[in-house]
Amino acid sequence: MATTILDLDPTRDGRPGVYGGGYAGYREGREAELARWEEEYEQQLSEHVRLQQALSEAQNRLSTGWRPPKGTGKHQRATRAGALVRSVHRRQDDLDRHQVTAPVPPRRFSMPGLPAWPGVVLLRAEGVAVGGRLHSTSLSLTSGDRLAVTGPNGAGKSTLLSVLAGRLAPDTGRVHRARGVRLRLLGQGVTAGDAPAGP
DSSP, X not given: OOSEEEEOSOOSSSSOEEEESHHHHHXXXXXXXXXXXXHHHHHHHHXXXXXXXXXXXXXXXXXXXXXXXXXXXXXXXXXXXXXXXXXXXXXXXXXXXXXXXOOOOOXXXXXXXXXXOXXXXXXXXXXXXXXTTEEEEEEEEETTOOOOOOOSTTSSHHHHHHHHTTSSOOSEEEEEEOTTOOOOOOOSSOOGGGSOSOX
């Protein structure tokens, strides 16, 4: 339903991106922006290489006593190579002051590979309940199953998931997990304590 999207992912200038046209417009605009960022970064890398080569050539000319062709004025012959070095250094300093950071690819979420254990019960809850938040609930998940937890606000959906993930102990009932099963709960929001330490 959103018509304008504010994107807080990293950008070329460090400012949030604003995209119109709904989600489709955001996807299109974000991909175009990332492509421009990558192109500008590649151009700057090429320019750095070119400048480094020019600087190296100018320094080689100085060290070998290079002079312009005969016929060039005496003053120009004496100062031209040094002026070239100073010019390249100025350009390189300017590039360093306005350096473009490497594009940061947007984060992607992908499910890990899940081995198939036909017929194995991975998770079973028996009469789990939490006072005032979750009525007695039982369920069983076999390898390959998918479960959708639905219900109105306050029905205990988040509480049930917290109990199944082991974050919350039920007042009554038990949760059984098969040996080697790893459970992860992706919450609805991220608090400061939940923020990942790295990418």
